[in-house]
Amino acid sequence: MTAAAPGLRVRDITVRFAGLVALDSVDLTVEPGSIHALIGPNGAGKSTCFNVLSGIHRPEHGSVRLDGTELTSLAPHRIAALGMARTFQNIVMTSGTVADNLLLGRHGHSRAGFAATALRLPHAVREQRAQLERAREIAELTGLGTHFRTPVDLLPYGDRKRVELARALCLEPRMLLLDEPVAGMNAAERARTAGTIGELRTRFGLTVVLVEHDMGLVMRLADEVTVLDFGRRIAGGTPAQVRQDPEVRRAYLGAPSPQESA
Numbered sequence: 261m262t263a264a265a266p267g268l269r270v271r272d273i274t275v276r277f278a279g280l281v282a283l284d285s286v287d288l289t290v291e292p293g294s295i296h297a298l299i300g301p302n303g304a305g306k307s308t309c310f311n312v313l314s315g316i317h318r319p320e321h322g323s324v325r326l327d328g329t330e331l332t333s334l335a336p337h338r339i340a341a342l343g344m345a346r347t348f349q350n351i352v353m354t355s356g357t358v359a360d361n362l363l364l365g366r367h368g369h370s371r372a373g374f375a376a377t378a379l380r381l382p383h384a385v386r387e388q389r390a391q392l393e394r395a396r397e398i399a400e401l402t403g404l405g406t407h408f409r410t411p412v413d414l415l416p417y418g419d420r421k422r423v424e425l426a427r428a429l430c431l432e433p434r435m436l437l438l439d440e441p442v443a444g445m446n447a448a449e450r451a452r453t454a455g456t457i458g459e460l461r462t463r464f465g466l467t468v469v470l471v472e473h474d475m476g477l478v479m480r481l482a483d484e485v486t487v488l489d490f491g492r493r494i495a496g497g498t499p500a501q502v503r504q505d506p507e508v509r510r511a512y513l514g515a516p517s518p519q520e521s522a
């Protein structure tokens with residue numbers, strides 16, 4: 261599915277909204293093939309950082325390099341085409357079956373044109389079959405195999421979040437950005453999704469960057485953690501190092517402590 265896993269090098273990124281500095285000269289290095297968690301209290305700048313990585317926000321200055329390719333001047337679709345796929349904090353799909361949603365994710369891999377598909381020309385029919393087959397494989401890998409033909413709005417919340425993950429995988433990415441992949445899930449769904457993310461990383465050699473408030477999951481799953489607070493990077497290291505960091509403990513006073521296991 262993937263070429264070698266890519267690394268990500270973010271340097272000196274600053275983003276301002278009117279007077280507010282949402283990211284203040286942030287550095288972040290994500291090693292190829294690792295799972296890297298971005299954590300911090302509410303409003304710390306995590307989503308803004310994801311928006312910069314995926315091309316939604318252009319930073320005031322700074323650099324984001326995916327295996328040496330500068331991303332800050334590229335549009336989101338160009339960044340996606342380089343192999344970076346993203347899920348969002350809130351579920352965005354509302355209609356159609358799991359298969360429909362995953363086939364939307366396969367769109368960029370389809371070579372048959374609209375006319376050939378509409379006219380059901382043999383090469384287009386073959387191509388459609390192959391896309392459907394790949395979408396089904398991805399559904400199975402993400403635990404959605406039995407729901408492939410189920411309308412998404414009939415699925416429990418946890419499975420709908422997994423459709424987001426599966427749809428991102430349909431882009432055949434090398435790097436996955438997951439924005440709160442287990443938010444709103446119950447304990448069983450969270451554990452299952454964490455297991456799936458770990459398996460997908462190993463199986464496809466993906467590099468994964470995730471934003472997550474569930475510290476139990478972050479501590480179990482991440483190889484490295486970067487901590488933001490008020491738009492600044494205040495700490496980074498292994499989960500064990502970050503847990504002991506006095507700045508991190510201070511930042512989390514009054515917010516869920518990173519010691520907590522959810």
Ligand SMILES: Nc1ncnc2c1ncn2[C@@H]1O[C@H](COP(=O)(O)OP(=O)(O)OP(=O)(O)O)[C@@H](O)[C@H]1O
Binds near residue numbers: 277280282300307
């Ligand atoms: N489009 C915007 N316009 C103005 N301010 C914004 C915008 N997006 C984010 N902000 C502000 O930038 C800061 C960082 O927000 P961001 O959403 O990146 O934080 P976060 O760490 O993802 O928070 P949460 O954990 O609550 O999702 C906050 O003060 C937020 O209010």
